Amino acid sequence: MPAAPEGPSGTPRLQDAPHHDRTDPADPGPARTDAGEHVADRTPDGSDYAWRGVERALLRMRRAVLLMILPTVLLPAAVLLGWLAGPYWALLVLLPLAPAAFGWYALARNWRSWRYAERADDLLISRGVMWRELTVVPYGRMQLVEVTSGPLERRYGLARLQLHTAAAATDAQIPGLVPAEAERLRDRLTELGEARSAGL
């Protein structure tokens, strides 16, 4: 994966639109298969920090959800249409397949857009393709670090990290981490948060 685009003064940047492997959106490229991949950015003071992506299993999980939802919605609709209006009308339900195909592709783009970086004093989370968002949370402001893992996430060996600050508007979460990484991150954030603690 190419180095994350760098700001004029080494400031964190939102990544640009699909930045690699445009030919095959389903293939994220070898570098992304491993969440431990490091892409060095340089901060103004010269210290390194690395953007990390989220696990590929997250993409698999989301695609599986898409595949599971499609037939449960489409099949009853097809049966109903076929029964009420005639078998040819039932083919109408194939129309949503195009958006679904786009969804398949969009999930990959979205998955690739998720990344986070631990800097010396704050955590960066960047996400989104069409609507991009970059969140910066200073460690000292973290009130609570939460690791959750639902049944489906556990099935795919994933965990989700959620950060809370005193501001409810802070919506900082990282989905799709390996549990070990989520716990490492949680412990590290808690430790840094204690060291730099600042309340309201």
Next chain:
Amino acid sequence: MSGEHEQPGEHEQPGEREPPEPPEPGERPDAHGQCGEDRREPGPFRWLPNRPEGTRLHPITPWRRTWAPIAALAVFAVQDLNRAREWITQLTLGWVLLAMVVLLPFAAAYGFLSWWVTSYQVTDTELRIRSGLFFRRVAHIRLDRIQAVDVTRPLLARVAGVAKLKLDVVGTEAKDELAFLGEADAVALRAELLARAAGIAPEVAPSAGEAPERLLARVPTRMLTVALLLVGTGWSFVAATLLVPWGMWWFTGSPGAAIATGVPMLGGAWVSTLGRYLTEYDWKVAESPDGLRIDHGLLDREHATVPPGRVQAVRVLQPRLWRSRDWLRMELSVAGSDGKSVLLPVADRATAEEVLARVLPGVRLSEAVAGVQPVPGRARWAVPLWWRGYGLGVTGAVLVTRRGLLRREWILVPHAKVQSVRLKQGPWARRLRLADVYADHGANGSTKAGLRDVAEAHAVVSAQAERSRTGRRTAGPERWLT
């Protein structure tokens, strides 16, 4: 209970308990004498639930709770306008009558019992409020986390000589207010709570008394009157109240529809005109070692004390018609309270400048406002016309965002209060190379600097994270007198 706080739990008196009650830490003598005697009530009061330790609320409280369902119609209309509006839209006469007949005995019993089981207690570090008839609840409110203390005296409460006391702490709920206390008790309790929160030694805190105050600003009645006459929302509500119900009547031919639309609008018109006038009448802002004191109200007197360093954001407003006079309205956000509270309903710029310098030490309004940079011209394609109103400025102590074309609004967030910074960019903004910057603060809000150039936005986000981290170092201690 003025000046008579003792630490419960320091002297055990289990021998005084009647058998059905478990041995509890000793009660404190109480100015009303309610606590001590009632707890040991033999015979007829046996069937009552155990009374929690601590001081009881004023004996008038159950009456207020009893009458609550009916008071919705008569009392709240005078006393609590916002709530009255909600109720009136929901109630019809039949329901009210039914409520009178059926609910009154239950409400009376409930009111009495809930008063019976509610008590409060001040310890060195906490205010404990015990409440709940079926589900017992003890709220431990840490005094060093107090964000503001409000003492409210609604009109009827003033007649009865009682007051409500409410502590704003992150996470407190409406039921954590102490309603009602005797007026003198409420003032003494406020003084004690603030003294303890400030870090005064626990032995002297109960007798520390009120801190001296210095008046910063007082809004003259004439200024307030003129200012409210120059606010567009009030007039538009009044106009709508006059026109829409008639229109409805003419259009549908049924007076019912006219009333149904007219009553809520009348409420709205009341709240934004006369109601606002009554609330903002005789507005005083004073300064004391305990922080800012805000006193106001004609019928309902309200008081708020905001300790130093608690203000998360200040919002400065200027309606279009105030611009020629250069008057400003100021609101402040404090963590834990619901929404924004008014700091000054109207003030000239010099007063506003002075008050702001007290609220956010080291911040000068003129400097903050002058430092606001406009957005690039291409922003007109994102927000036509109104793009001119957007702006962002950074001074040494605050982040300033500006918004609005006719009614201008500045939001000042001290760097030390910024909890997280976000940058957002939608597809259209990306085409225009623009992005929005959000700074989230602890009062459940965030300020948005819209439509910045994307490179600038990135620089601001990065620098703001740094500033909010270092800004914290200069902040004062949570216990402000230590």
